[in-house]
Each structure stands twice: as C-alpha cells, then as structure tokens.
C-alpha cells in the first residue's frame with residue numbers, strides 16, 4: 095500500500111544524521127517530542143566517518159574531535175565517561191612534543207552511532223523537498239515519495255545542500271545559508287610503512303600538499319596494522335577539485351612516497367569531501383524561523399569543528415522550546 099503524506103506525523107523531522115542532527119534530536123526527545131531523522135548515507139555520522147577496506151579501517155573524515163566551550167565540552171565528557179571517546183597521543187614528525195587529542199574509539203563515528211541507536215533514523219533517504227501542508231511540513235524523499243509529516247523541521251546538513259533544500263520555502267535566513275562557502279579536502283587511504291621505520295605516527299600542517307597524515311594504529315582501540323590516512327591541504331584540494339580519482343591517486347602517491355622516502359606498493363583509495371570545512375561561518379549558533387517552524391544547524395553556523403556542530407545542534411534542539419531543556423550530558 096502506498097504511504098500518503100500525513101500517515102506518519104511527528105513533532106520534529108530532522109534532515110541529516112551527523113553530529114549536529116543527533117544532538118538536536120536528543121534535545122527534542124528529552125523535551126518529550128516525537129522525532130524522526132532522515133539521512134542519505136548508509137549510516138550515521140556524516141563527516142565523522144570510518145571506512146573499511148578488507149581488514150583495514152580508515153578515519154577518512156574528521157581526524158579528531160576539536161571541542162571548545164562549556165556545553166560541547168560536557169557532551170564530549172559524557173562520551174569519554176561512556177567509553178566512546180579516548181585520548182590519542184601520536185609521535186609527531188619534526189616535533190619534540192606530542193599533543194594529545196580526543197578521538198572516537200574504536201572508530202570516529204562510535205559516539206554518533208551510539209546516539210543514533212536511541213533515535214528513529216531512516217538511512218538511504220535523501221530529502222529533496224519540504225512542502226507546507228497547513229501549519230505542518232511534509233518531508234519528501236527521492237522518487238516523489240513522502241517520508242513523513244512534521245510540525246517542525248530541523249535541517250542539519252552542510253549549508254550549500256541546506257540552501258538547495260530550503261529554496262522556495264520562504265525560510266527567512268535563506269540568504270545567509272546560501273552565502274556560506276565550503277572548502278574541499280581530498281583524502282587518501284592506504285597501507286603504508288611501519289611508523290617505527292619512518293620515525294613518526296602523525297605529520298601535521300608542515301607541508302603544502304598535506305594538512306595531516308596519520309597512522310591509524312596510533313589511535314586508541316585500532317588494530318595494529320599499517321593503515322594510514324592523508325588529508326590533502328585545502329589549497330591542493332581546491333586546485334585538484336575536479337580531477338578524476340585516478341589522477342588524484344597518482345599525484346598523491348608520488349607526494350606520499352616523497353614524504354615517507356619510500357615506495358607505497360598497494361592501492362590508494364581516495365575520497366573527495368566537496369563540503370569539508372566551512373570557509374565563512376555564519377557566526378550564530380543556529381538559524382531559526384519560528385513562524386515557519388524551521389531551524390537550520392551544523393558546524394558551519396559557528397565554525398568548522400565537531401564542537402561547533404555540537405553547539406549548533408544544541409541550539410537548534412532548544413529552538414522551539416518554551417523553557418530550556420536540561421542539557422545533553424546527563
């Protein structure tokens with residue numbers, strides 16, 4: 095039987111299941127609202143993502159969780175207490191001191207997978223339109239299929255995709271969303287040398303081609319293999335944005351062989367993040383249109399880190415509440 099729009103009515107529909115979306119959904123549920131999330135991907139996490147190739151695993155999105163500010167920090171501490179996040183200290187190339195950071199354990203998407211487990215999330219659902227019906231919204235998926243009807247919608251996807259989705263809805267902040275630009279990052283995933291053989295586990299920002307090159311085994315809870323992830327710099331990624339993956343693989347192989355001063359024999363997988371890091375964030379926690387019942391959130395509201403996404407998700411989750419909901423981190 096075909097579903098009709100309105101068969102399924104919830105208080106809040108959330109577009110996306112990245113960290114901002116899941117934090118927002120958590121807050122709404124804690125306030126007693128019914129919530130459904132839709133993500134075009136196969137699993138939760140968005141840019142907090144880990145890819146497998148055979149037995150190897152690669153954190154090919156965010157390499158660590160950069161979190162500042164009291165509220166995002168409380169969320170991070172909750173994840174640490176729950177054993178979903180661990181401390182990562184890697185031997186740095188050309189540095190006398192190692193700096194420790196926080197990472198999902200055993201994979202970057204572990205904390206978001208945990209949060210998604212408590213939520214009603216539909217994967218493989220790209221939202222293509224939001225259409226008003228009375229004072230509610232019908233969320234439409236591909237193939238002209240209604241996904242659900244909702245009193246309010248939280249859009250938690252990168253700004254360029256949000257601008258496309260919200261075009262024509264009358265969202266009062268649409269121009270501010272559309273003005274946000276993102277920088278791309280090409281990422282390479284490969285089996286490289288033993289860190290002991292090259293004398294480092296991580297190389298950060300000291301190269302015009304690479305912004306970071308990390309031995310995955312140096313992170314807590316990972317298998318002791320030779321999986322490496324290299325993130326190309328923003329300027330290199332911009333210059334090669336439209337190159338074919340084979341071209342990027344060949345170019346990065348040459349650069350990596352130079353960095354390690356040895357050959358890389360196996361395959362190098364590459365991934366293009368077209369929307370990796372916001373270049374000109376909005377400077378507001380979340381963009382809310384109360385008369386339409388739509389809120390927009392994501393890292394790009396405030397910056398380009400996981401902490402910014404958490405802060406923005408918290409603000410969007412609170413947006414339609416009469417009184418503040420008592421936090422996320424209990």
Ligand SMILES: Cc1cc2nc3c(=O)[nH]c(=O)nc-3n(C[C@H](O)[C@H](O)[C@H](O)COP(=O)(O)OP(=O)(O)OC[C@H]3O[C@@H](n4cnc5c(N)ncnc54)[C@H](O)[C@@H]3O)c2cc1C
Nearest residue numbers: 110112113114133134140141156158160221392393399400
């Ligand atoms: C290569 C790289 C390195 C990074 N390094 C760091 C780092 O070291 N430290 C740090 O803190 N941050 C880092 N970041 C940034 C960090 O990953 C982001 O700030 C954070 O993950 C953003 O979360 P979000 O929920 O706002 O968006 P996203 O993670 O992008 O989530 C958006 C979700 O929406 C879904 N979606 C999009 N369009 C639709 C649609 N139409 N319908 C349904 N679903 C849709 C996507 O599939 C995705 O799951 C890095 C990012 C990249 C790409």
